[in-house]
Amino acid sequence: MTEQAPRVTHKSTKHPLAGQQMSGAEMVVQVLADEGVDTVFGYSGGAILPTYDAVFRYNERHRDEAEVDPLQLVVPANEQGAGFMAAGYARSSGKVGVFLVTSGPGATNTVTPIRDCMADSVPVVAITGQVARGAMGTDAFQEAPIVNIMGNCAKHVFLITKPEEVEATLRTAFEVARSGRPGPVVVDLPKDVQNWVGEFQGEGLLDIRGYRQRMESLRQTKLSERKCRQFFDMLEHASRPLLYVGGGVVSGDAGDELTAFAKTFNIPVVTTVMGLGAIDTTDELCLHMLGMHGTAYANYAVEDCDFIIAVGARFDDRVAAKAELFAPMAEHVAHIDIDAAEIGKVKMVDWAHVGEAGRSVRQLLDYGRNQGFRRDFTPWLEHVRNLRRKHPMDFDRQNPLIQPQHVLEVLNRLAEGDAIVSTGVGQHQMFAAQYLDFRRPRQWLTSGSMGTMGFGLPAAIGAQFANPNALVVDVDGDGSIRMNLGEMETVTTYDLPVKILLLNNNCDGMVRQWQRLYFEDRFSASDKSLHRKDFIKAAESDGFEFARRVADKAELEGALEAFIGFDGPAFLEVMVDPDAGVYPMVGPGMSYRDMVTGEHIPGRESGERRDGPEPLEPSEMF
Secondary structure (H helix, E strand, C coil): CEEECCCEECCCCCCCCCCCEEEHHHHHHHHHHHCCCCEEEEECCHHHHHHHHHHHHHHHHHCCCCCCCCCEEECCCCHHHHHHHHHHHHHHHCCCEEEEECCCHHHHCCHHHHHHHHHCCCCEEEEEEECCHHHCCCCCCCCCCHHHHHCCCCCEEEECCCHHHHHHHHHHHHHHHHCCCCCEEEEEEEHHHHHCEEECCCCCEECCHHHHHHHHHHHHCCCCHHHHHHHHHHHHHCCCEEEEECHHHHHCCCHHHHHHHHHHHCCCEEECCCCCCCCCCCCCCEEEECCCCCCHHHHHHHHHCCEEEEECCCCCCCCCCCHHHCCCCCCEEEEEECCHHHCCCCCCCCEEEECCHHHHHHHHHHHHHHCCCCCCCHHHHHHHHHHHHHCCCCCCCCCCCCCHHHHHHHHHHHHCCCCEEEECCCHHHHHHHHHCCCCCCCCEECCCCCCCCCCHHHHHHHHHHHCCCCCEEEEEEHHHHHHCCCHHHHHHHCCCCCEEEEEECCCCHHHHHHHHHHCCCCCCCCCCCCCCCCHHHHHHHCCCCEEEEECCHHHHHHHHHHHHHCCCCEEEEEECCCCCCCCCECCCCCCHHHCECCCCCCCCCCCCCCCCCCCCCHHHCC
């Protein structure tokens, strides 16, 4: 939604700086500080210089004895990197990420991270410089119509045309970003508004009454006893219930409630790629990821269940390519989501509740406990255990070439499920999702819905700033890392202990896999004409003291141990088999029954064994 800033409403709290004269830029910085922002990612330029200067002066005034800036300014290689750093910061911490860029190309370079955050419900506030109000619409130098460009990409866009509404607009931007279904908010800030001087109010929000009423209604929404009873009636009549958990549980900080619910009623859990970590993936009840490249046992459990309980998930095409084929034996489908638009959008449901995931699940849990609900799902749990035993994840362990799955298997053993992991997009992303464990929410950072190559490295940087003492690993591919390769220098400039694990197959692996399966080995543009770069020399030139390449299988474990144990930024390139495929795989428009498990993961004994997909029209790719 996009609109001009409406009138301001005030609260009664008195700010210690209220009544002081400040420039618009100084007001922006003070509101950032009031909102608890400690890190701002961004790249400067003419139209945003007053605000950058205000950040400098704010830090000079408030720097502590250890010379630490209270509002750390992180300068990336480009503005897209700034956006993904803010996203990594937000995804890993649950706080609102902030980035600050100039007008024109500076702002347009952030369209991709803004859309990426919208697609994955990530709360960020982007402040974009704009030409002076009098020059707007004249094709002035570095002018771009950000309201129009961002309007369909962001949760909300504010163009500040009234200087006296600067601070209220910024506060409201944070409110909108973090409330309800989180998302990105853009504030377009003309240069003359930044230079304007007026009285700082220290309070006030924009009057977006309808939105606040909806949010308050959402917060107050309570499951009625009747709806709780209906839910447990369905659970009572089910023999094979399954929790289908999405990213809404992670973004809603509902992992504890979800885990308690699953454990209390002994219901197994499958998660989407965005839901990984919502429940400890090493827990016996967790079947890991479902969907196009989900584990075979997770997908078979979906095939076999008779009651699907979707929480914070949206039945997207990577999970339910054809909604009518998803969970074909389910007699009932229940759906909890914070966004009413998701209910019934893809799959019709029998029971639904619009509300916050944690609050909603907690209410169901309390009701079930108070009613003394008991149901013995032992036969179903044993069936699920058998699925896990019969259809384990596996790969070509005899191949002399290093298999990417093996790399991640070793990394998982070393990290023990405690690392924060970001990824680029492609095969390496899916291998990481399949083979890594996550003990808690917010450890897994990936571009889910948009599938944006170049996400992994800047997201890892943002996550390291948010979690300075954590082990942060970027699992990347040679194609993805090239997209934001300049951020290698950002890692060393700020001496971040980020670990970059590059799985190099000298090709766009996922595209190549599809071309092999569906395009008769016509590897158009995916043979990676760009493979002359020596990534080790590139890392060394950017200041990495640990920069190694591994091509020998025998050296892999030792190299990974040294890599993880290195005290500081580390870069490890592993040359992997270019023909390694991501399996299981559910082709577009196919059901889980048609899942291709490949040569090394046992499939179900249901007629003829299928090691390859059914023929598919090229237009259906991806």
